[in-house]
Amino acid sequence: MKRVELKNVSKTYDGKANVIENIDVDIKPGEFFVLVGPSGCGKSTMLRMIAGLEGISEGDLYIGEENVTNHIPSKRNLSMVFQNYALYPHLTVEQNIVFGLHTKKIPKKEQKARCMETADMLGLSDFLGRKPRELSGGQRQRVALARAIVTQAPICLMDEPLSNLDAKLRAKMRSEIRQIQRKLGITMIYVTHDQTEAMTMADRMMILHNGEVQQIGHPLDIYNRPANTFVASFIGSPPMNLLDAEVVEQSLRLADNRFLPLSQGVAKHFSALTHVTVGIRPEHIQLAKEGEMSFYADVVNVEVLGTETLITCEVGGKQWIAKWNGQWKVDIGEKIPISIHEEHLFLFNSENGECIYHSSQEEETPSLKEGVL
Numbered sequence: 001m002k003r004v005e006l007k008n009v010s011k012t013y014d015g016k017a018n019v020i021e022n023i024d025v026d027i028k029p030g031e032f033f034v035l036v037g038p039s040g041c042g043k044s045t046m047l048r049m050i051a052g053l054e055g056i057s058e059g060d061l062y063i064g065e066e067n068v069t070n071h072i073p074s075k076r077n078l079s080m081v082f083q084n085y086a087l088y089p090h091l092t093v094e095q096n097i098v099f100g101l102h103t104k105k106i107p108k109k110e111q112k113a114r115c116m117e118t119a120d121m122l123g124l125s126d127f128l129g130r131k132p133r134e135l136s137g138g139q140r141q142r143v144a145l146a147r148a149i150v151t152q153a154p155i156c157l158m159d160e161p162l163s164n165l166d167a168k169l170r171a172k173m174r175s176e177i178r179q180i181q182r183k184l185g186i187t188m189i190y191v192t193h194d195q196t197e198a199m200t201m202a203d204r205m206m207i208l209h210n211g212e213v214q215q216i217g218h219p220l221d222i223y224n225r226p227a228n229t230f231v232a233s234f235i236g237s238p239p240m241n242l243l244d245a246e247v248v249e250q251s252l253r254l255a256d257n258r259f260l261p262l263s264q265g266v267a268k269h270f271s272a273l274t275h276v277t278v279g280i281r282p283e284h285i286q287l288a289k290e291g292e293m294s295f296y297a298d299v300v301n302v303e304v305l306g307t308e309t310l311i312t313c314e315v316g317g318k319q320w321i322a323k324w325n326g327q328w329k330v331d332i333g334e335k336i337p338i339s340i341h342e343e344h345l346f347l348f349n350s351e352n353g354e355c356i357y358h359s360s361q362e363e364e365t366p367s368l369k370e371g372v373l
Helices: 043-051 095-103 108-121 137-147 167-184 194-199 219-224 229-234 264-271
Strands: 006-009 020-027 034-038 058-063 079-080 155-159 185-192 204-209 210-215 239-248 251-255 259-261 277-279 297-304 310-316 320-325 335-339 344-351 355-357
Touching: 006 043, 020 043, 020 210, 034 043, 034 194, 043 155, 043 185, 079 137, 095 137, 108 137, 137 155, 137 167, 137 259, 137 335, 167 185, 167 194, 185 194, 185 277, 194 219, 204 219, 204 229, 210 219, 210 229, 229 239, 229 344, 239 320, 264 344, 264 355, 310 335
Parallel strands: 034 185, 034 204, 079 155, 155 185
Antiparallel strands: 006 020, 006 058, 204 210, 239 251, 239 277, 251 259, 277 344, 297 310, 297 335, 310 320, 344 355
């Protein structure tokens, strides 16, 4: 196991604006670390810089205690799994798996032993004589993973390896990759645009947007304490509902002139502001019970998913999504009384998007390394 550390790393192409901006992160030995963000945010570029396939414009990269900023890829002692698998079509599964060992001049007897052990681990023992074209997408993915594992490198980089698979197979492969990483104890750095993959696989994850770090931390910490509106809207399915509001004394006035009264303890957090952005997770929008403070919202769409129901309604001129457990029969156009509890509200600065209040902040504040950057 080895650590990977990036110190003030930036990437610039042809003197233009940075596509990666001052990345500072210490990835621990044996950690499953996920880089997540929308397309074009710089996550694959960052992975390629770690691999040595892209140069680093500024800053330093450490693997273990060694500065490898200027090392060629073959001197960094890591393996990589690409999005398109990059298998040799004219070679068998066995030949594809041991190809890297052959170039490193590992003895053939050891090549065979490593290949059989890795193939058994990944359920490929019966396919060693086949060509890639004779395999399914999931089997090809396993071959690409086997080729990375068989090198016994302490660090494995994975660049959106599941994006070509169907939803059911992706879920299965997520579990398999995570189990293999735990079993081998390798440090894994995994790139994805899928926040579900990030949430279910990561020990820690970094959220990138426009080449800048938005937040680093444990998936649940980020879900419960998003640093800003981008993180809040990106992490979560469905995403957090957001709505701009005007501060009026101890209340928030929405665009449709509804008021959300708040306690003095919450109101003090935005007393110096005239406008804030209100956030609420879909699962925290509840059907109001008798006697609860509530307001009516117009239903514009209903999705019954079996175990849960997603209800889209109009609130403050915007569409909010409520997620209720079970199967609910709600008609489009119906007015439903909904209730929002103060402890579930997130409040963000409307100007810079930074989170200024949520009840969990009073329980524990994340550090710079583990939370807001």
